[in-house]
Amino acid sequence: GENVEQHPSTLSVQEGDSAVIKCTYSDSASNYFPWYKQELGKGPQLIIDIRSNVGEKKDQRIAVTLNKTAKHFSLHITETQPEDSAVYFCAANPTSGNTPLVFGKGTRLSVIA
Amino acid sequence: DTGVSQNPRHKITKRGQNVTFRCDPISEHNRLYWYRQTLGQGPEFLTYFQNEAQLEKSRLLSDRFSAERPKGSFSTLEIQRTEQGDSAMYLCASSRQGNIQYFGAGTRLSVL
Numbered sequence: 001g002e003n004v005e006q007h008p009s010t011l012s013v014q015e016g017d018s019a020v021i022k023c024t025y026s027d028s029a030s031n032y033f034p035w036y037k038q039e040l041g042k043g044p045q046l047i048i049d050i051r052s053n054v055g056e057k058k059d060q061r062i063a064v065t066l067n068k069t070a071k072h073f074s075l076h077i078t079e080t081q082p083e084d085s086a087v088y089f090c091a092a093n094p095t096s097g098n099t100p101l102v103f104g105k106g107t108r109l110s111v112i113a
Numbered sequence: 114d115t116g117v118s119q120n121p122r123h124k125i126t127k128r129g130q131n132v133t134f135r136c137d138p139i140s141e142h143n144r145l146y147w148y149r150q151t152l153g154q155g156p157e158f159l160t161y162f163q164n165e166a167q168l169e170k171s172r173l174l175s176d177r178f179s180a181e182r183p184k185g186s187f188s189t190l191e192i193q194r195t196e197q198g199d200s201a202m203y204l205c206a207s208s209r210q211g212n213i214q215y216f217g218a219g220t221r222l223s224v225l
Binding site: 045 | 117119146148153154155156157158161169171204213214215216217218219
């Protein structure tokens with residue numbers, strides 16, 4: 001089955017700097033890769049996703065890149081703000097969202113004002 | 114679109130008791146998923162439904178766990194004879210087939 005590794009487990013950045021979180025996956029059949037943000041006491045909230053027919057996707061300060069050959073994908077947050085502080089999870093899915101997601105262990109991002 | 118609703122938000126129980134959680138998915142979402150999340154980990158899949166049919170169960174779902182979605186709308190997750198190792202956040206998500214999974218706020222279970 002699919003296995004998703006996520007790094008780093010914790011990340012501290014100064015406000016205004018960029019943050020990068022990286023994930024690798026094992027199942028070459030995976031073709032859907034969402035990223036979720038989880039704040040304390042809340043459920044995961046989707047912030048961006050990418051499908052395997054696309055190499056990069058951007059939404060304002062957030063971007064995701066995908067390298068299918070290397071089986072890794074990354075989340076990039078630019079101009080970080082204190083409200084970006086949260087736990088971020090990457091996930092992979094072999095059937096474009098039709099079946100359960102396999103999550104990484106999460107990255108706790110702290111943005112220092 | 115009122116979002117995925119889960120009740121209760123918190124549940125404290127004694128070891129050996131039974132507990133039941135409820136999930137109300139987003140209206141018209143035909144898929145409903147249950148995940149479990151322990152401290153410092155990502156959500157782990159438990160089971161999922163398409164309409165009222167339970168399509169897959171994880172090996173994490175022991176015989177003490179049962180889930181239902183009787184009319185293809187809300188779902189319940191029951192844990193019988195709870196153990197301390199069952200303490201976790203239980204998350205529900207829903208989606209239209211092939212699309213984004215939206216999560217509820219979860220039910221935090223503490224087994225004393």
